[in-house]
Every structure is written in C-alpha cells, then in structure tokens.
Amino acid sequence: MKNETKNALLFAIILTFLTLLLVSFPLFQYLSVSLRLHQLTQENQLKAYAKEIEQSIQGILPVQKTFLFPRSILYKVALVDEKEQIVFSLIEEPIPLMNSSFVPHNGALFYQHPLAPNLLHVKSLIIQKEISHARLFLESLWMVGVILIGMFLFTTLLLKLLLKPYVETSTRMQHFFTDVMHELKTPLGIMQLNLESLAQHLHNKQLSRSLAALSTLSTLYEDLEYLIKNKTITYTKELLDISHFLEERIAYFEALSSSKAIRIVSSIASHHTLHINRIEFQRIIDNTITNAIKYSPPQTTLFIALYENTDGLYLSFKDEGMGIKDVEKIFERHYRGDIYKGGFGIGLSIVKSICDKYKMVIEVKSEEKKGSEFVYKLK
Numbered sequence: 424m425k426n427e428t429k430n431a432l433l434f435a436i437i438l439t440f441l442t443l444l445l446v447s448f449p450l451f452q453y454l455s456v457s458l459r460l461h462q463l464t465q466e467n468q469l470k471a472y473a474k475e476i477e478q479s480i481q482g483i484l485p486v487q488k489t490f491l492f493p494r495s496i497l498y499k500v501a502l503v504d505e506k507e508q509i510v511f512s513l514i515e516e517p518i519p520l521m522n523s524s525f526v527p528h529n530g531a532l533f534y535q536h537p538l539a540p541n542l543l544h545v546k547s548l549i550i551q552k553e554i555s556h557a558r559l560f561l562e563s564l565w566m567v568g569v570i571l572i573g574m575f576l577f578t579t580l581l582l583k584l585l586l587k588p589y590v591e592t593s594t595r596m597q598h599f600f601t602d603v604m605h606e607l608k609t610p611l612g613i614m615q616l617n618l619e620s621l622a623q624h625l626h627n628k629q630l631s632r633s634l635a636a637l638s639t640l641s642t643l644y645e646d647l648e649y650l651i652k653n654k655t656i657t658y659t660k661e662l663l664d665i666s667h668f669l670e671e672r673i674a675y676f677e678a679l680s681s682s683k684a685i686r687i688v689s690s691i692a693s694h695h696t697l698h699i700n701r702i703e704f705q706r707i708i709d710n711t712i713t714n715a716i717k718y719s720p721p722q723t724t725l726f727i728a729l730y731e732n733t734d735g736l737y738l739s740f741k742d743e744g745m746g747i748k749d750v751e752k753i754f755e756r757h758y759r760g761d762i763y764k765g766g767f768g769i770g771l772s773i774v775k776s777i778c779d780k781y782k783m784v785i786e787v788k789s790e791e792k793k794g795s796e797f798v799y800k801l802k
Contacts, residue, residue: 664694690726
C-alpha cells in the first residue's frame with residue numbers, strides 16, 4: 424500500500440511539472456503584456472505629472488518675485504534651458520542622455536516634456552520616477568503557485584480515488600495469502616513428521632517418493648512465504664554458524680536425493696560464521712540443492728563444499744546434471760531451464776535478490792550434459 428501511495432504522489436508531481444511546462448508559454452506572454460501595460464501606466468502618470476508642473480510654471484505672474492517649485496515623493500524634476508543646460512534639479516543622480524521621450528535607467532524611468540515659452544525661460548522638464556516590477560512578478564508567482572498547488576491536490580485526490588479499489592483488493596489478497604500460508608504450514612509439518620517416522624520403520628519406495636515430494640513442496644512453500652513476507656517485514660541479521668547450519672540442511676534433503684538415488688558428498692569447513700539472516704541463508708541453500716537434484720539424472724553425485732582461501736569464504740554446489748543452456752537467464756523470475764521439470768521459476772530469482780542484498784558474488788559454471796557448479800563468495 425505504501426508503494427501505491429508513493430507512486431501516486433510521484434505521478435502527481437510529474438503531472439504538475441508537465442502542467443508547469445504547458446502554462447509557461449502563456450504565462451510568459453501574460454507577463455510580457457503585463458510589463459508593457461505597467462510601462463504604459465508609468466508613462467501616462469509621468470505625462471500627467473508633467474502637465475501639472477507645466478500649469479504651475481505657466482501660472483507664474485510677471486510681477487511675481489518668488490516661485491515655490493512643486494515637490495513630490497514619487498517624482499523628481501529637473502528644468503532644462505534652450506542650451507540643454509540644467510537650470511534647476513531635484514534629481515540626485517546623473518541624468519541619462521535623453522535620446523527619446525522616455526528613457527529607462529537604473530531602475531527609474533525618465534521623461535522629457537517640452538514646455539511652451541514661459542517666464543522661467545526653460546525649454547523642457549525632465550521627470551524621474553522609480554519603477555519596480557516586483558509586485559507584478561509576485562502576482563505572477565502567486566498565480567502560478569495557485570495553479571500548481573491546485574493541480575497537485577486535484578491529481579493526488581483523483582489518483583487516490585482511482586487507486587482505492589486496487590489498494591483494497593491488494594490488501595485483501597495480501598491478507599488472504601498470509602492466512603492461506605499460515606493454514607498450510609501446520610498440515611505440511613504434520614505430514615512431514617509422520618512420513619519421516621514411517622520411513623524410519625518401513626523401507627518403501629512409494630513412501631520415500633512421497634517424502635521427497637513433500638520436501639520439494641516445503642521448499643516451494645517457504646519460497647512463497649518469503650516472497651509474501653519480504654515486502655512487509657524486515658529480516659534481521661544474526662551471527663550464524665553456517666557450517667553447522669549447512670550440515671543440517673544437507674541432512675534435510677537426504678530423502679529427496681535418495682528418491683533419485685543421488686549421492687550428496689559434502690566437505691564442510693567447521694566453525695565458520697556469517698552475519699546473515701537465517702531464513703534468507705536457508706533460501707540460498709535450499710533452492711540451490713533443490714535445483715541440483717531436480718535437474719540431475721539418477722545415480723549421480725552432488726558435491727557441496729564450504730571452504731576458505733586467501734580471497735574469502737566460498738560455498739560451492741556442483742552437480743552432474745543436464746547443464747544450463749542460458750546461464751544469463753537463470754536468475755530471471757519465472758524462467759525455467761526445462762518446462763517439463765515443473766516449478767514456477769522463482770527460486771533462483773529469490774537467491775539472486777538475497778545475494779544482491781548481502782553483496783555476495785555468484786559464479787555459475789555449466790556445461791551441457793556434464794553438470795553445473797554454483798559458487799557463492801560469502802565474504
């Protein structure tokens with residue numbers, strides 16, 4: 424369920440990003456038009472203020488000895504005479520070259536307004552106004568933010584509604600498989616105990632075959648149980664005596680190997696330990712031994728060895744079976760070297776995932792009709 428929610432959020436983020444790409448061009452156009460309108464508004468305001476100053480200048484009387492020049496918080500004004508010399512200025516910074524009526528410079532807009540003949544003998548006004556597009560940009564960002572947040576929330580809600588039936592079905596199936604696996608475990612254990620007890624007293628081929636088939640069924644059951652639980656629980660490591668554990672697993676498969684008259688010859692170096700989860704290490708051993716027995720003809724030998732050299736600790740399984748046609752594909756899920764041998768092709772894919780988790784190196788050597796060898800570098 425966590426994966427489905429994570430995927431839904433990821434899809435919502437991707438869709439939101441694509442929406443941003445789609446709206447970027449019209450947004451750029453909107454921003455360009457808004458900037459131009461803002462520029463025109465500023466120009467009209469400068470023209471209106473210039474008209475006010477002009478009316479004040481034209482209103483000077485011939486007998487008037489003083490003239491109180493209008494001042495503004497928003498606008499700074501300079502007076503220019505016939506020789507383009509500044510007569511009076513409230514503009515604190517250098518005035519740029521006025522090669523047109525409106526000249527933007529250093530975050531300000533300058534406007535030159537011609538004057539009719541007047542008593543001050545000035546030819547024109549130069550008016551400066553600080554301009555800022557920050558508000559416009561903030562409005563655009565706010566608009567984009569609202570669109571993206573709305574799209575993200577809408578997409579997330581829509582995906583959750585669409586995934587809800589799937590998540591509920593997946594949860595029910597998960598619970599179903601968990602319950603079924605739990606219910607199967609008890610009868611399998613009872614059958615195995617009874618068959619092993621009978622096999623100790625009765626030497627019967629049918630009984631040995633039934634016990635061997637039950638061992639294969641138990642391995643398949645444990646593979647399925649691992650696949651189901653692997654997504655919901657964490658397998659913790661322990662300091663495992665792999666020498667003793669390997670000998671126990673070899674003994675467990677004696678019934679299966681005996682049913683095909685396959686002899687297991689082992690050479691297990693003692694007192695070797697490994698930090699690994701017991702269940703996961705068992706999956707490596709059980710699946711490798713099961714496959715070796717399954718794909719080996721009767722009257723052959725399976726060699727199992729645990730040894731150490733200068734490179735590290737190695738676990739080897741060597742059979743005299745049919746060999747592997749395509750070594751590269753054997754770790755793919757649902758791949759089977761021989762469809763007539765049965766199975767679901769999940770065992771070795773589980774082995775590969777566990778080896779990848781613990782950074783174990785797997786080396787497979789195989790020759791058709793002569794046998795195969797699986798070597799695991801444990802540490």
